[in-house]
Amino acid sequence: MKPKYQTALWVLTILLLLLTVIASAVLYHRGIRYGFLYSLPAFLLAAITGLTLLDSHHSRIRYIAKLNHECTEAELATFQQLDMGLCVLDEEGILLHYNDYFSEKILDAEDMFGKKLSAFLPLDTEVEFQEIHWQDCFYQVRSVPYEGEEKRLTAFLWSDITELEQTRQNYQNSRPCVMLIMVDNYEDLIQNAKESTRLEISATVEKLLEQFISQTNGILKRLKNDKFIAILEEEHIQRLIAEKFSILDEARNIRADEKNCLTFSIGVGHGAATMQESEAWAVQCLDMALGRGGDQAAVKTDSGFRFFGGVSKGVEKKSRAKTRIIAGAIQDLILNSANVYLMGHRFGDLDSIGSACGLAGAIRLMNIPVNVVVDPEKNLSKQLIAIVEEEMGKELFLTPQQAIDTITEDTLLIIVDTHNKDILESLELYQAAKKVVVIDHHRKTVNYVDNAVVFHHEPYASSACEMVTELIQYFKLNAEVNACCADCLLSGIMLDTKNFVMRTGVRTFEAAAYLKKIGADTVKVKGLFSGSIASYKSRAEIVGSAEIVGCHAIAIAPEGTPEIRLVAPQAADELLSISHVNAAFVIYTVKDIVSISARSFGAVNVQVIMEQLGGGGHQSMAATQIMNISEQEAKERLLKAIEETEKD
Structure with a gap:
């Protein structure tokens, strides 16, 4: 409790006691023999408050006595003169001493003598160095253990590093990042288009990207007709990630013709040590985005890649120039x-x-x-x-x-x-x-x-x-x-x-x-597609046991189903023939490994769902394998993955 509050409470307690005595005396003189009972609640309240204050006072006295026993007068004076926070804890984490800096900056002048510090501060007393964010400030805390006469004590030095932390954050937020943007299937879109249409498509793409970059302080340059490079700061990349690269949706709303819409593939290189490395990461991410069918952004992370978008069907490329070149290279090899x-x-x-x-x-x-x-x-x-x-x-x-x-x-x-x-x-x-x-x-x-x-x-x-x-x-x-x-x-x-x-x-x-x-x-x-009567019956049994969850059909194959690796995807295909089913999943187990076969007509991207479970495939055909799990647990994970995908 703060000292100024203690003083005020002492004054109020004394006044309350005086008023209680005066009121009882007045009532008695007026002939009300038991009038003091009316004042009893106030008297008890004053008594309890007084006892609490006395206990706090005695605790403070005990603390001072204990600290004087452990520290010399010179040491205590030095503690107060430090231009940083200092507190001393005993083995139980009880606060034995702190200087004025610690009291004002960290405790907000609250009296915490004899109390456990970890009850209100996120302090780990077992580590030597740690950083703590407290009341809009950042502190670097160092622990210094030493042996007292009676028990082991630990001093904690609190250095305010708020300005340094802000500088570090500003540095991180201003780190340059590389973003490569490619227009999917650009050559096919303009191949048979009129010159005016080509110019219109090119201008539309450039205008959209310029508006996109203008929301940041970055720069945009065209590398080729269908490829752009942008240099952005880290804080803007983080905002784009939080927005899940909304430009992908904006591009999809632009129709190149009656059948095709514009889509982008984006690769982001950030967090690298050098600009050269960021550019290499951006190239790698762009390759990943293109390799997954385009219409998505790929961002390199510590654990691999993170993907955004990818909701549209991969656009077929009509040009065979690449195939002809690759055929020649493979034949030479x-x-x-x-x-x-x-x-x-x-x-x-x-x-x-x-x-x-x-x-x-x-x-x-x-x-x-x-x-x-x-x-x-x-x-x-x-x-x-x-x-x-x-x-x-x-x-x-x-x-x-x-x-x-x-x-x-x-x-x-x-x-x-x-x-x-x-x-x-x-x-x-x-x-x-x-x-x-x-x-x-x-x-x-x-x-x-x-x-x-x-x-x-x-x-x-x-x-x-x-x-x-x-x-x-x-x-x-x-x-x-x-x-x-x-x-x-x-x-x-x-x-x-x-x-x-x-x-x-x-x-x-x-x-x-x-x-x-x-x-x-x-x-x-x-x-070659004909199967046995046993596999046909198994397929029918799986389809019959399916559960419809929203627009998804989920079935668990019976244990011991013959030719299950062949039957499961066939059963998933048949489940798609059910009305209002957009995606089908068949769960089965082979040698303690739970597998999920997923199929859709494209409205649901089963590849994204299976990737959340460690698998992969296509937008309309995917699968995964999960070890050390039951079929029911796999179903629960599948439902959670479906829910997460629908949120996105």
């Missing part, structure tokens, strides 16, 4: 290698195995030894593999261990239908390879293959088989690939497009037409 290994993801499906087999047929026409690396037991394409073995020979396929044992420095490893290190058919084979090529259509993930000589990545393509079909058309071959290879490639396209319903573009149908032209048999390919 193949011809300059001793042999080629083709590898997809674990539990290879028709797109993974089909694209590998189709590409293997083209490489054979170059007279280069080639093998497809696949686990013969753990895959979802046993029917396709059996057909290829019959048509192209069993020697085409190698197990992961056989490939590891025979790989050389001159072997080229081509990875298809994935770029994620975590789900490769054989991580050890990838690590042993000196030359790596990646061909994939999935949206880019953080743990991607980062040492590829050629990284052919088109997130707007329907499938890896579509990408391989386009590549082999630009290979310089003496003949067309055989009909078996065409069947393999068509099967992958049909799988990932759900028979040309989902994720199809003009180039998808052009690729299918080319495959039909060189001998693909649609009836034969359709036979």
